[in-house]
Amino acid sequence: MGLQIKPQPGILNIALYEGGASSVDGHTNVLKLSSNENPLGASAAAKDAFLRAGHDLHRYPSTDHRVLRDAIAEVWHLDADRVICGNGSGELLKLLAEAYAGTGDEVIFTEHGFSMYPIYAHSCGATPVVVPEKERVTDVDAILAACNDKTRLVYLANPSNPTGTMIGSKAIARLADGLPPQALLILDGAYAEYVEGYDAGAKLVEKRENVVMTRTLSKIYGLGGLRVGWAYGPQGVIDVLNRIRGPFNLSAAALAAGAAAIRDTAHTERCRSENARWREWMAHGLAELGVLSDTSTANFILARFASEEEATACDEYLKTQGIIVRKVGGYGLPNCLRITVGDEASCRRVVHAVGQFKGAR
Ligand SMILES: *Cc1c(COP(=O)(O)O)cnc(C)c1O
Numbered sequence: 001m002g003l004q005i006k007p008q009p010g011i012l013n014i015a016l017y018e019g020g021a022s023s024v025d026g027h028t029n030v031l032k033l034s035s036n037e038n039p040l041g042a043s044a045a046a047k048d049a050f051l052r053a054g055h056d057l058h059r060y061p062s063t064d065h066r067v068l069r070d071a072i073a074e075v076w077h078l079d080a081d082r083v084i085c086g087n088g089s090g091e092l093l094k095l096l097a098e099a100y101a102g103t104g105d106e107v108i109f110t111e112h113g114f115s116m117y118p119i120y121a122h123s124c125g126a127t128p129v130v131v132p133e134k135e136r137v138t139d140v141d142a143i144l145a146a147c148n149d150k151t152r153l154v155y156l157a158n159p160s161n162p163t164g165t166m167i168g169s170k171a172i173a174r175l176a177d178g179l180p181p182q183a184l185l186i187l188d189g190a191y192a193e194y195v196e197g198y199d200a201g202a203k204l205v206e207k208r209e210n211v212v213m214t215r216t217l218s219k220i221y222g223l224g225g226l227r228v229g230w231a232y233g234p235q236g237v238i239d240v241l242n243r244i245r246g247p248f249n250l251s252a253a254a255l256a257a258g259a260a261a262i263r264d265t266a267h268t269e270r271c272r273s274e275n276a277r278w279r280e281w282m283a284h285g286l287a288e289l290g291v292l293s294d295t296s297t298a299n300f301i302l303a304r305f306a307s308e309e310e311a312t313a314c315d316e317y318l319k320t321q322g323i324i325v326r327k328v329g330g331y332g333l334p335n336c337l338r339i340t341v342g343d344e345a346s347c348r349r350v351v352h353a354v355g356q357f358k359g360a361r
Pocket of ligand 1: 215218
């Protein structure tokens with residue numbers, strides 16, 4: 001007979017997500033610059049809160065995420081009722097697709113957009129629609145031209161990953177205003193805190209009915225291992241997402257540590273300024289070696305090589321030096337490597353190694 005049951009449409013179209021590698025055979029002192037993790041780690045207050053949560057592991061977490069939503073609302077001056085927390089922002093990005101898109105609907109993202117977006121589209125049976133960028137920068141007109149009456153969601157990371165580029169608030173507002181009435185703009189602000197003075201689209205959420213902003217504690221807050229994210233959106237959308245999320249989607253430790261991390265604004269500011277400093281240093285150092293990059297607004301640089309062959313050879317050489325960066329051929333950028341901005345020593349180590357690679361060619 002054999003098993004007759006079949007998965008929902010779209011699921012078998014999903015190519016498994018590959019995370020950044022974290023080890024190299026034969027190396028003990030590996031430098032991992034492949035997953036955009038914070039080299040300074042989480043705030044001490046967040047670690048303390050995490051340890052304290054260890055005393056109450058027999059208790060279920062709260063279902064309303066009050067501690068975390070209050071911290072977010074206070075620090076970012078938002079309405080706590082329109083904040084929803086997720087097991088990483090990935091959970092919320094996926095729930096948005098589950099709630100609003102299905103077979104026959106279209107989900108738009110850009111050419112070099114985050115590789116999870118097609119996975120979210122396929123997992124709900126929707127059709128992914130890939131829109132060109134202009135020289136690795138989001139092209140609002142191209143997105144608007146791709147919209148039609150089947151469009152349900154537009155996923156846009158700003159700053160974007162893996163390009164590191166971003167577009168301005170006016171362009172984002174124009175995108176929101178131009179969408180068809182049955183579509184939502186999902187502004188993925190995973191790297192927003194790295195941009196000084198940028199609200200990630202929070203004000204736009206308050207002024208429009210069709211914009212949802214997602215944020216994560218995996219990047220600047222250094223809590224990627226804990227899985228904490230949040231979203232801010234129209235009340236109706238937040239209510240829908242709350243109906244379909246798991247009641248205990250965040251652990252008690254994640255809620256406590258996440259709230260402490262959000263409130264430690266001094267640590268966040270230090271991470272932002274250190275990142276900006278070493279990002280400029282690294283971009284400059286690589287450019288002097290003939291490896292150019294677009295001005296990055298995030299915590300990584302998209303280093304461009306002369307060819308796919310050179311990028312691959314550099315990646316291989318870096319591995320022999322115990323340095324792991326991210327190949328981005330799967331993002332349609334085969335001649336590039338994405339390199340996370342580390343601390344000072346890491347930035348010096350990777351630029352030095354690229355210099356050795358270039359010198360040997
Ligand atoms: C890292 C990243 C996220 C964050 O995912 P989490 O599930 O919150 O860890 C979301 N979007 C983009 C574009 C990212 O690069």
